[in-house]
Amino acid sequence: xxxxxxxxxxxxxxxxxxxxxxxxxxxxxxxxxxxxxxxxxxxxxxxxxxxxxxxxxxxxxxxxxxxxxxxxxxxxxxxxxxxxxxxxxxxxxxxxxxxxxxxxxxxxxxxxxxxxxxxxxxxxxxxxxxxxxxxxxxxxxxxxxxxxxxxxxxxxxxxxxxxxxxxxxxxxxxxxxxxxxxxxxxxxxxxxxxxxxxxxxxxxxxxxxxxxxxxxxxxxxxxxxxxxxxxxxxxxxxxxxxxxxxxxxxxxxxxxxxxxxxxxxxxxxxxxxxxxxxxxxxxxxxxxxxxxxxxxxxxxxxxxxxxxxxxxxxxxxxxxxxxxxxxxxxxxxxxxxxxxxxxxxxxxxxxxxxxxxxxxxxxxxxxxxxxxxxxxxxxxxxxxxxxxx
Numbered sequence: 352x353x354x355x356x357x358x359x360x361x362x363x364x365x366x367x368x369x370x371x372x373x374x375x376x377x378x379x380x381x382x383x384x385x386x387x388x389x390x391x392x393x394x395x396x397x398x399x400x401x402x403x404x405x406x407x408x409x410x411x412x413x414x415x416x417x418x419x420x421x422x423x424x425x426x427x428x429x430x431x432x433x434x435x436x437x438x439x440x441x442x443x444x445x446x447x448x449x450x451x452x453x454x455x456x457x458x459x460x461x462x463x464x465x466x467x468x469x470x471x472x473x474x475x476x477x478x479x480x481x482x483x484x485x486x487x488x489x490x491x492x493x494x495x496x497x498x499x500x501x502x503x504x505x506x507x508x509x510x511x512x513x514x515x516x517x518x519x520x521x522x523x524x525x526x527x528x529x530x531x532x533x534x535x536x537x538x539x540x541x542x543x544x545x546x547x548x549x550x551x552x553x554x555x556x557x558x559x560x561x562x563x564x565x566x567x568x569x570x571x572x573x574x575x576x577x578x579x580x581x582x583x584x585x586x587x588x589x590x591x592x593x594x595x596x597x598x599x600x601x602x603x604x605x606x607x608x609x610x611x612x613x614x615x616x617x618x619x620x621x622x623x624x625x626x627x628x629x630x631x632x633x634x635x636x637x638x639x640x641x642x643x644x645x646x647x648x649x650x651x652x653x654x655x656x657x658x659x660x661x662x663x664x665x666x667x668x669x670x671x672x673x674x675x676x677x678x679x680x681x682x683x684x685x686x687x688x689x690x691x692x693x694x695x696x697x698x699x700x701x702x703x704x705x706x707x708x709x710x711x712x713x714x715x716x717x718x719x720x721x722x723x724x725x726x727x728x729x730x731x732x733x734x735x736x737x738x739x740x
Contacts, residue, residue: 352669355715359555359647360504360532360706361673365598366557372601373559376594384591385582394593401600405564408603409530409549410540418565418583419596423531423552424454426565427498429587430527430548431458433573434496435468438525442493446524448473448481448510449691451500455529459498473499478640479508479692486515490522500529501539501549505688505704506639507648509533516545525571531555531563535606536646537614541566553595557708558602562595613709617646620707620716624649627720632727636698638689647707652694655737656701656730664726665703670719672705 356364376397382390384398402414411417420426435445447459449472462468471489473481481499490497497519501512512528519526527548533539534549535556541549548571552563567573567586579588628635628651638650653661658674665672674686685699705719731737 353718354669354671355711355718356671357705357707357711357715357719358671358673359708359711360704362554362560363557363708364710365554365559366602366605368605369558369598369601373594373598376597381593384593385580394591397600398591398593398596401596401603404600404603404607405551405566408539408607409534409551409566410542411566412542413569415584416567416569418567418586419591419599420563420565420587421561421592422563423452423529423550423555424563426531426550426552426563427452427454427529428458429565429573429576430550430567431455431496431498432462432576433586434525434527434548434571435462435466436574437572438495439466439468442491442495443468444491444494445470446473446486446489446494446497446499447471448475448499450475450479450503450505450508450688451498452504452529452531455498455500475691477692478643479503479506479638479688480640480643481510481515483511483514483518487518487522490518490524494522494524496525496527498527498529500532501544502530502533502537502645502648503639503688504532505686506650506692507532507644508640509643509645512546513544516547520545532645532648535602535610536617538610541568547571553599553602556602556606559595559598562592562599564599609709614646617707617709617711620711620713621647621649623713624705624707624716624719627716628723631720631724636694638692638694638702647711649705649707651703652689652698653701653703653727653731654698655734656727658700658702660730661701661703661726664730665723668722668726670722672703674702674704 380393382394384395405417406414459470516526525547531552534551547568549566554560634654636652689699
C-alpha cells in the first residue's frame, strides 16, 4: 500500500543532513556547553553556531537575541508569561486573537485566572484574519503586550503581522508573534516585520522535536519561568539540549539556503491539491484565505460527514492527514478556529487538514485526488442528512 504523509503541520520528517549534524554531539562532542573543559567548549561552539543560524534565518540583529527552548509551546509561554510578569507594574492588559494556538490561549487564560491580568480576544473575519482597526481599538492605556500568530496552524491564513506590529509600536505596546508554522516554510524577517518577540520550533521545518527558540529584541525584559542555572543569560535555566540545538541550527541553515525554491515548489503542490479537491468533490468549504496562506496548508470541510471517520478512511489508504491541530487531536469538539470564522458546528466537524512539505511529490497529490472523492462519497452515503442531487 502506498504511504503518503500530509500531516506536516503536526510534525515533519527530520532532514538527513540534520540527523548527520546531530550525531557527533551524541557520540563525540557530548560535553555540557556550560563546562569549562575542552569537551564542554566544543559543545559550546556548536550551540553558538546554531544560535547564529537561527539569527540568520529570521534576520535578528544579534545572536544573543535568540533564547533556546524546549519547543514552540515553551517559547510562547516564556514570551507571554515572562513579559507579563516582568512588566506588570506598567499594566495588566494583553491582546490576542480567538484563533491562536492553545499554547497562547491557555497561557493567556492562566494569566487571567491566576495572576489578575485582563485579556482582549480579537475576532476574525471569514478567512480567519485579524483586523488592524480592531487591534488598534482594543489597545488601552494599560496594554503592555499583544500576541498574534503569523500563520494559522489549522487553516493556514497569514495575519498582517507587519501592519499589526506597526500599530503596536506606535502605541508603545510590545508585540509577540507565534511563527511556529511560518519559520522555515516562508520568508520571516523580524526586522522588516517589526516584531519584538517571535516563537519558532525545529520539528515544524525538518529539525528534531523537543527544541525551539524565542527571539527577544534587545532591551525586552523577561521573567524566567524555568529557574535553575545561568543558561541563556539567566532567561531559561536547564542544561542545554545540545544535539537538539545543533539540529535546529542545521535545519535553519538548510531552510535559509533552499527557501525560495522550496516555497515555490510546495505552494504549487498545495494549489494543485486544492484545485483537485474542488474540481472532484461537491459540497466542500475551503477554509482560510485563498491567497494569504501558508505554502503547504490545505484545509476543507466536507458537508454531511465527520472528520474523524474521514481520517480513518484515508489512513486505510495510506494517507496521513488531520482534522486540525495535533495538540487537540484527542478532543471531540469542533475546531475553535473554524467556529471563529463563522462555520456551524455541523460543518466544522467535517474538517480535513492536509499539510505539505519539501518531501512531498506530485504523484502523492495525484494519489490523494484519486482516493479522496470515493472516500467522501462512501461516508456521505452513510449519512441520513445527505441527498445527492
